[in-house]
Amino acid sequence: MHNVGRRIRELRAWRSLDLRVTADLAGLSYGYLGKLERGEKPINSRKTLEAIAGALRVAPDEITGISPAPPVDVEPALHDAATALADLLGDWWVGEVPDAPGRPLAEVLADLRAFHASRNRSGQTGAGDYPTQVAKLGPLIRDLLAAAADPTTGREALAPLLTAYHVAGSISARLRLPGMPSMAAERMQQVADDLDDPVWQAVARWGRAHFISSTSRPRQYELAVKVADAAPPDRPETRGMANLTAALAAAAQGDGDTALTHLSEAARIAEEIGPDTSPWPSGIMQFGRTNAGIFRVSIGVELGEGARIAEVARKVRPGTISTGRQASFWTDLGRALMTERSHREQGLAALLKAETLAPHQLYRDVFVREAVMSQLASVGRDAFGRELRGLAWRMGIAPIG
Template identity: 40%
Template structure:
């Protein structure tokens, strides 16, 4: 059975052909064997690690996003509805500058602030990227106008702009636009720097790293470590502690994506140690939920990246996931553990149940997860068409994966 949308493999073959490069040449540049690359291109093996995807993108001289496709390319993905809003968001990011009044009527600050709170909820709690994309152009215009017209609320407006550009970063990331992701992340950093807040500056550096890090993992690592070092003197402030911890988690991910386990574990250990300074298991700064539980969630992510398989699910048992207030964050955890279980035939059913649970909590995020789509496509490929199970086939269809033949 072939999978119509073994899309990373198909794109690998298309780009390699366009570059007029042989299997041997690309495999050598990416640090894998030609036989393994051939299996990836034919959809016989899934791309399961960031390091593999990013090494192949570098070998082919394209962005990783060029190999993973766009949500609106998939007929069953709700991301297709967001394409026009992504275009409007791009126009907003280009048009609005801090200190320029975009003109037009603007609501009073309390009304705008209420919508910003709703946007943050959509970003950090429900992971509804389509609705965020609809809201952002209008909110950004109003906030840039209020920054000049309402000096009394300027610090509040700057923080709101930081949150809105953070939202724009995630919208662009999930909907598949590296250029917009980077632009929005830089705008968020600029607003945080203008705000003059150390923890928010740390947060936006973390944000840029985890959303655009695939463009340059070495730079992600460098930025995270450098910013964390500037926060050391303020670790008596719980908000600084949380920003500092998140930066070390970003550094750990950057190291893992470069296949450097020792360095990744060192930064994970530092994040775990600093989490012990908090009075609660889960912090609330910037709603990134840093704390001992979040460190455990990131441990599962790193375990997946290093191909630890069943050990990921074993480590996950000690994570108190119910302490995380965000259904979307819990969904990422369930999806990661589920993906680890899917890699073993003995635990496939348990893994699929966890993935379906994750999808219920944050459907847009889970259906757009590149590595999860690869795992589901691989599972569908292994099953006979009529024996794959209704749940598996339904999930695959919702992700834009369709069996043929």
């Protein structure tokens, strides 16, 4: 039985719910939930995972959290860096001065620009190396906090600090670090309040919607729509990203028509902007044609379009966006292709591409883990089987057969 399936059964027993009642509460068929529990079917959508979590009255992470850890040679470094970053987010508010060396602001800003650039670089030296990314981000935030509290540099340091907090939330969300994305969103709002600028206020409000817990999809949709409707027109990137966030929230609730409406509006805004990926604001939103296309692929997978989403994916130019977003593209495409036996080799190739770009991100994706485990049960000794077993081993999944 898959780890997720076993965990659903354990939680169901803890709640004293039988299979049929749980299926009814989640809006699923009795037979399908039984197959999920027995590991005969993978959970392949946010909607299904969140519906089961709602029926069992637990957070989705309580279902997905029991899984083998990624390889031990990288996990300690990631754990230590993430702990330090969590302490920094929790211990220091905007306006307070941490114990920082007080470096010249120009030097700190140059390092931040280099940091953002490294996240946009291809290969494992970019966003894929999360322990290094997180370890570098903490000192930068400390330096920016010190500069923000200095009357001579305060205003100039604030917008860069907001972008650094967003990166902290983004990495935390991708690595499923509990509580940290919402804490980063709170810090973003504090910075925006100090800036007292409607453009950055809209960015912070979008960050809150984007990082909201998966247990609050209706609220996420509500917040994202408010930003899409009210963000200042002189920075359309915020309106575009808010529409993409709203689209994902709608899709996760099974509302495909609404999701596609927001995707269409985001695509229209992207055409107005022009570049495949807008450079504003530095290092965080990456709004443009490419990100709109990546969201379209992700939402197509969520809505059950399966391998048909490959037609949409062919129009996306992932090389024009950051490594982390490229990894998301290849991950979702791989999941979609692996739903059909005739496309599973291409699907595995896409997952392996994502692994080269951002291994930690791939390893912690519950839907990838489910897709890989579902294939292991029937895999042969051919090249596909060997590659799949290798990926499973690197993810900490015990190969079968």
